[in-house]
Amino acid sequence: MAGGAIAGTRDATRRIERPGAAIWRWSLISIALVFIGGFILVPLVMVFVEAFRQGWAAYIRALTDPDALSAIWLTLTIALLVVPLNLIFGLLASWAIAKFEFTGKSFLITLIDLPFSVSPVISGLVFVLLFGLQGWFGPWLRDHDLKIIFALPGIVLATTFVTFPFVARELIPIMQEQGTTEEEAAISLGASGWQTFWRVTLPNVKWALLYGVLLSNARAMGEFGAVSVVSGHVRGLTNTMPLHVEILYNEYNFVAAFAVSSLLALLAIVTLAAKTALEWKLAQAVRPDKD
Amino acid sequence: MSSAVSRIPFKPQPSVIPGFGITLGLSLFWLCLIVLVPLAGLFLKSAALGWDGFWATVLTPRVLAALRLSFGASLIAAAINAVFGLLVAWVLVRYDFPGRRIVDALIDIPFALPTAIAGIALTTLWAENGWLGSIVASYGIKVSFTPLGVVFALVFIGLPFVVRTVQPVLQDFDREVEEAAESLGATPWQTFTKVIWPSIMPATLTGFALAFARALGEYGSVIFIAGNLPMVSEIAPLLIVIKLEEFSYGGAAAIAAVMLMASFILLLAINALQRWAERREKRR
Numbered sequence: 131m132a133g134g135a136i137a138g139t140r141d142a143t144r145r146i147e148r149p150g151a152a153i154w155r156w157s158l159i160s161i162a163l164v165f166i167g168g169f170i171l172v173p174l175v176m177v178f179v180e181a182f183r184q185g186w187a188a189y190i191r192a193l194t195d196p197d198a199l200s201a202i203w204l205t206l207t208i209a210l211l212v213v214p215l216n217l218i219f220g221l222l223a224s225w226a227i228a229k230f231e232f233t234g235k236s237f238l239i240t241l242i243d244l245p246f247s248v249s250p251v252i253s254g255l256v257f258v259l260l261f262g263l264q265g266w267f268g269p270w271l272r273d274h275d276l277k278i279i280f281a282l283p284g285i286v287l288a289t290t291f292v293t294f295p296f297v298a299r300e301l302i303p304i305m306q307e308q309g310t311t312e313e314e315a316a317i318s319l320g321a322s323g324w325q326t327f328w329r330v331t332l333p334n335v336k337w338a339l340l341y342g343v344l345l346s347n348a349r350a351m352g353e354f355g356a357v358s359v360v361s362g363h364v365r366g367l368t369n370t371m372p373l374h375v376e377i378l379y380n381e382y383n384f385v386a387a388f389a390v391s392s393l394l395a396l397l398a399i400v401t402l403a404a405k406t407a408l409e410w411k412l413a414q415a416v417r418p419d420k421d
Numbered sequence: 422m423s424s425a426v427s428r429i430p431f432k433p434q435p436s437v438i439p440g441f442g443i444t445l446g447l448s449l450f451w452l453c454l455i456v457l458v459p460l461a462g463l464f465l466k467s468a469a470l471g472w473d474g475f476w477a478t479v480l481t482p483r484v485l486a487a488l489r490l491s492f493g494a495s496l497i498a499a500a501i502n503a504v505f506g507l508l509v510a511w512v513l514v515r516y517d518f519p520g521r522r523i524v525d526a527l528i529d530i531p532f533a534l535p536t537a538i539a540g541i542a543l544t545t546l547w548a549e550n551g552w553l554g555s556i557v558a559s560y561g562i563k564v565s566f567t568p569l570g571v572v573f574a575l576v577f578i579g580l581p582f583v584v585r586t587v588q589p590v591l592q593d594f595d596r597e598v599e600e601a602a603e604s605l606g607a608t609p610w611q612t613f614t615k616v617i618w619p620s621i622m623p624a625t626l627t628g629f630a631l632a633f634a635r636a637l638g639e640y641g642s643v644i645f646i647a648g649n650l651p652m653v654s655e656i657a658p659l660l661i662v663i664k665l666e667e668f669s670y671g672g673a674a675a676i677a678a679v680m681l682m683a684s685f686i687l688l689l690a691i692n693a694l695q696r697w698a699e700r701r702e703k704r705r
Contacts, residue, residue: 170531
């Protein structure tokens with residue numbers, strides 16, 4: 131997730147163009163627009179068009195269906211449990227990695243990024259192998275009447291695995307860039323470790339932290355593969371919003387499927403809008419003198 | 422990172438900042454608990470099958486067909502993404518046109534949109550009676566419920582990886598070098614292939630590898646559009662789910678182990694590519 135580019139200064143227009151360059155330019159722009167339009171914009175717009183195909187009443191009915199409401203509620207619960215865990219881990223890991231020098235650091239960063247390169251299905255599978263009925267701890271869990279797989283704890287574990295790197299990888303680069311001089315100054319002036327963290331480090335990284343939280347929230351609410359493996363798809367009990375969408379779609383209840391989808395698509399749009407705003411803010415903070 | 426004398430892992434250099442032990446300790450503990458132990462469990466499970474049992478599971482026609490489709494479709498999709506991602510990055514960095522910032526923001530939609538939503542949207546869009554599917558259907562092309570549909574879904578989810586890797590490099594590219602080439606009489610094509618391409622090639626390759634790695638494991642956006650016919654349009658991650666539903670934990674673990682090994686090799690390749698790109702960047 132390489133941070134999106136902040137618009138730089140555009141000097142293309144100021145240069146004298148060779149003949150024929152305009153034709154090149156406009157054909158390349160057209161190809162890019164057709165490609166982005168067909169592959170990204172049209173599918174996104176279609177979610178909303180399909181959701182409102184039968185009007186507002188059908189849309190509202192799909193969202194207030196008891197199964198839909200319980201899916202929305204479960205999704206919110208999971209995000210509320212998982213995002214704080216990621217937040218705490220991200221702060222701990224980035225403090226250790228950015229503020230200290232030690233051997234094995236780049237290896238540790240690779241390990242933190244590991245869940246990004248694991249298929250969502252495998253992210254769910256590993257927990258089924260541990261806690262499923264035939265898993266390592268399956269018999270013990272059954273004897274003690276504990277349920278992890280096909281229940282909330284399994285969904286939370288799988289979601290935590292999938293969103294594991296999100297906050298840490300936003301924080302580590304920016305904290306490394308800022309270095310340790312400000313913290314060292316605070317400590318040598320008599321501040322405690324906590325005071326230094328709250329008053330010096332946290333204010334410096336707050337926007338990156340917020341961005342990491344937004345991303346991990348979007349992924350936690352939208353995760354499908356991993357959750358689908360551990361959830362058991364019990365309607366009204368272990369169905370998250372994406373799983374509910376799948377069930378509705380497979381029942382050919384397209385309007386309801388797209389209605390629930392539209393909420394998640396809206397979340398994605400809001401997340402990206404916030405990201406763009408945050409990047410703009412960061413750019414302003416870095417070079418306040420430029421335009 | 423090259424303190425060759427002290428090879429003790431996680432040994433800090435002296436610092437006045439407190440909290441090294443506790444933050445590193447807790448991070449490692451959490452990392453082991455959530456990521457490393459579960460992954461190790463998977464390899465143990467597939468190892469429990471034994472060498473022969475492992476290959477007997479993996480080398481069945483259905484599993485091989487699924488692996489072939491997963492690797493093949495991912496490779497094609499990543500190649501399409503490398504070409505169009507480079508083109509989109511170029512257009513976004515070099516040209517100004519109305520709506521450029523909106524297009525730039527749209528690039529991240531595949532990152533942010535839940536995969537299942539992307540899946541049902543793409544399936545409906547490219548179905549034979551869909552908005553775009555009906556257009557290509559008149560030329561006799563079917564997208565939804567065919568392997569071509571798998572490729573389309575993988576192009577969707579992989580695109581931002583190439584654009585976002587190439588874009589910053591293109592932005593930092595020194596325009597004076599390019600202008601020098603042009604004033605020395607190079608044609609635009611020569612300028613691109615001899616001057617610009619060598620400096621953005623590592624980033625393009627990295628983006629290609631990232632898109633490929635992501636496509637390989639993708640599940641949500643593919644299963645709706647694929648049609649999931651065994652031997653034809655069934656991807657490897659779906660076969661893992663099917664094995665699990667049949668309570669064949671060992672079979673699921675064996676396929677997963679193959680996929681994971683491929684992912685780890687790709688991860689190493691991507692790291693090497695990124696280091697190479699950084700070294701090239703520094704040399705200029």
